[in-house]
Structures are given as C-alpha cells and as structure tokens.
Amino acid sequence: MEVGFLGLGIMGKAMAANLLRHGFRVTVWNRTLSKCQELVALGATVGETPAAVVAKCRYTIAMLSDPIAALSVVFDKNGVLEQIGNGKGYVDMSTVDAATSSKISEAVKQKGGAFLEAPVSGSKKPAEDGQLVILAAGDKALYDDMVPAFDILGKKSFFLGEIGNGAKMKLVVNMIMGSMMNALSEGLSLADNSGLSPQTLLDVLDLGAIANPMFKLKGPSMLKGSYNPAFPLKHQQKDMRLALSLGDENAVSMPVAAASNEAFKKARSLELGDLDFSAVYEVLKGGGSSQA
Ligand SMILES: NC(=O)C1=CN([C@@H]2O[C@H](COP(=O)(O)OP(=O)(O)OC[C@H]3O[C@@H](n4cnc5c(N)ncnc54)[C@H](OP(=O)(O)O)[C@@H]3O)[C@@H](O)[C@H]2O)C=CC1
Numbered sequence: 099m100e101v102g103f104l105g106l107g108i109m110g111k112a113m114a115a116n117l118l119r120h121g122f123r124v125t126v127w128n129r130t131l132s133k134c135q136e137l138v139a140l141g142a143t144v145g146e147t148p149a150a151v152v153a154k155c156r157y158t159i160a161m162l163s164d165p166i167a168a169l170s171v172v173f174d175k176n177g178v179l180e181q182i183g184n185g186k187g188y189v190d191m192s193t194v195d196a197a198t199s200s201k202i203s204e205a206v207k208q209k210g211g212a213f214l215e216a217p218v219s220g221s222k223k224p225a226e227d228g229q230l231v232i233l234a235a236g237d238k239a240l241y242d243d244m245v246p247a248f249d250i251l252g253k254k255s256f257f258l259g260e261i262g263n264g265a266k267m268k269l270v271v272n273m274i275m276g277s278m279m280n281a282l283s284e285g286l287s288l289a290d291n292s293g294l295s296p297q298t299l300l301d302v303l304d305l306g307a308i309a310n311p312m313f314k315l316k317g318p319s320m321l322k323g324s325y326n327p328a329f330p331l332k333h334q335q336k337d338m339r340l341a342l343s344l345g346d347e348n349a350v351s352m353p354v355a356a357a358s359n360e361a362f363k364k365a366r367s368l369e370l371g372d373l374d375f376s377a378v379y380e381v382l383k384g385g386g387s388s389q390a
C-alpha cells in the first residue's frame with residue numbers, strides 16, 4: 099500500500115517510520131523539509147508540498163500540531179485541496195476540535211475526496227511500537243480502506259460514526275489525562291512538603307486501585323526533574339483549551355479541567371511548553387500554582 103504522510107514531528111516521524119518498516123511505500127512532507135531526510139534514510143520519498151504528496155498518493159495521512167496547522171496544510175497555497183478529488187482519501191490524525199475537522203471534511207468532500215478524522219491516544223513510545231489507540235470518524239469506506247495502516251499504527255481502532263466524534267472523544271480523553279497529571283503533581287508536592295518521600299508515594303500508588311501506566315512512566319522522571327518531550331506541554335494545554343471549549347458548547351461544568359488548564363498555561367508562560375507535559379509539576383511544586 100502507498101500512503102502520503104504530512105507532518106514529521108514526534109508522532110508523525112514514528113508513525114511514518116513504522117509504516118515503512120512494515121513494507122508500506124511512504125511519501126513524506128514536513129513544513130521544515132529537512133526533517134524528511136531521516137525518513138528518506140528509511141526508504142521514504144519526499145513530496146515538495148502537501149499538494150504534491152496528494153497528487154502522488156491515493157491516501158494521505160496528516161499528523162500536525164494543532165487546528166491552525168491542520169487548516170493551513172489543507173487550505174493554503176500548495177495545500178491538500180489543490181489535488182484532492184475523486185478516488186482519493188485524506189486522513190487527519192492530529193488532535194483538533196470538531197469544528198476544524200468538519201471544515202476540512204466539508205472542503206475535501208466538495209472536491210469529491212473522502213475524509214476521515216483519526217486522532218490517536220498514546221504517545222511517542224506507543225507510536226514507535228504500533229500501539230496507538232485510533233479514534234476514527236467520518237467516511238466509513240475510507241476507514242475500511244485504512245484498516246491495514248491502522249493495524250500497523252495501533253493496537254485498536256474505533257470507528258465512532260459522524261465527523262467530530264473522533265475529535266471529541268480524543269479531547270475528553272486528554273482532558274482526563276491532563277487533570278490526572280495535575281493531581282499527580284499536587285500529590286507529589288504535598289508528599290514532599292509534608293515530610294513524606296514522593297518515591298514512596300509512587301510505590302504506594304502503583305499498588306492500589308489508582309495505579310496506572312502514566313503515573314508509573316512519568317512519576318520517576320518527574321522526581322528527577324527530567325522532562326524530555328514525549329507529549330509536549332503546549333499540545334496538552336491546547337487539548338485542555340479545546341476540551342473546555344467543548345464543555346462551554348455543551349454547558350458542562352468542568353472545574354477540575356479548568357484549574358488544570360490554568361496550571362498548563364502557567365507552565366507555558368514559564369517557557370516550559372516544549373518540554374513534556376509532566377513539566378507542569380514544576381509549576382505545582384512547593385505549594386501550588388499561585389506561588390509559581
Ligand atoms: N506527542 C504525543 O504524545 C501525542 C501527540 N498527539 C497529537 O498529535 C499531533 C502531533 O503531535 P507531535 O508530533 O507531538 O507534535 P510536534 O510538535 O512534535 O510536531 C508538530 C508537527 O506539526 C507541524 N506544524 C506545526 N505548525 C505547522 C503549520 N503551521 N503548518 C504546517 N505544519 C506545521 C510541525 O512541522 P515543523 O517540523 O516544521 O515544525 C511538525 O511536523 C498534535 O495534534 C498532538 O496533540 C496525539 C497523541 C500523542
């Protein structure tokens with residue numbers, strides 16, 4: 099199978115490499131074109147623009163930072179829309195809001211193409227290992243066509259129905275994840291500031307009913323102050339913002355998420371946005387965000 103791949107950041111690079119390893123022919127594009135070279139070394143070819151990739155490939159996948167990037171790659175000059183049409187499919191796996199996804203879907207469909215949103219749950223390591231959870235919605239026939247690729251990229255894919263449902267599901271999941279990261283950070287800080295060992299707290303948590311892979315993976319590196327980005331904090335804050343906006347639209351009160359968003363915003367203001375999202379601990383350490 100041949101696919102195009104737009105966006106070679108932390109996730110896109112790992113996902114495109116995985117497809118290449120499994121025998122897919124992949125044509126890649128990235129805004130900073132030099133980043134394509136690592137994939138070329140693995141067998142990829144390069145498209146000079148998103149339009150050039152879509153012209154060459156029947157199916158094109160995108161993995162881009164945010165709504166601005168997702169819209170730009172489709173609607174700008176040399177963008178996806180210039181070449182999408184009958185018989186071609188566009189699959190956006192970026193985490194965006196439902197409105198962004200719908201706008202892209204409408205435009206692609208108007209040109210005769212098919213569109214699927216397919217954001218993923220799972221970070222850098224699951225992307226490298228093909229263990230993502232794929233939350234797809236939109237064109238069911240395109241979903242069926244993409245199953246061979248999804249089987250390589252993920253451990254499970256869900257088809258959630260109409261456009262927007264994948265985006266919303268992803269935002270709900272990441273709203274919970276961001277709130278949990280804040281709760282863990284406050285707990286580590288409370289343990290530390292009240293004379294307990296934060297490492298012992300992690301050990302206790304790991305044996306009880308609230309044990310989870312995220313606490314287990316991130317806790318020890320947080321205690322070392324090590325925040326190599328797997329999931330950049332700026333993207334987690336974007337997801338909290340979009341989830342809160344979904345809450346606004348549906349009159350859902352989310353005080354926990356709102357407080358967590360403030361901590362992520364504070365972290366961004368301290369220029370921690372490019373670090374891993376667990377760096378929010380730096381804001382909450384020593385007594386809470388108001389003292390950061
Ligand atoms: N990292 C993670 O753990 C996970 C991330 N996600 C989501 O996946 C998406 C990608 O994340 P990740 O790979 O971590 O992000 P990165 O920040 O590592 O990569 C972002 C990508 O978007 C491109 N980009 C940014 N702005 C523009 C623009 N205006 N026009 C064109 N391209 C642009 C970047 O290009 P350039 O190289 O030129 O900057 C890069 O290829 C995000 O939506 C994120 O929320 C989902 C699950 C897990």
Ligand SMILES: O=CC(=O)O
Nearest residue numbers: 218219220221329
């Ligand atoms: O979006 C991030 C993730 O870990 O999932």
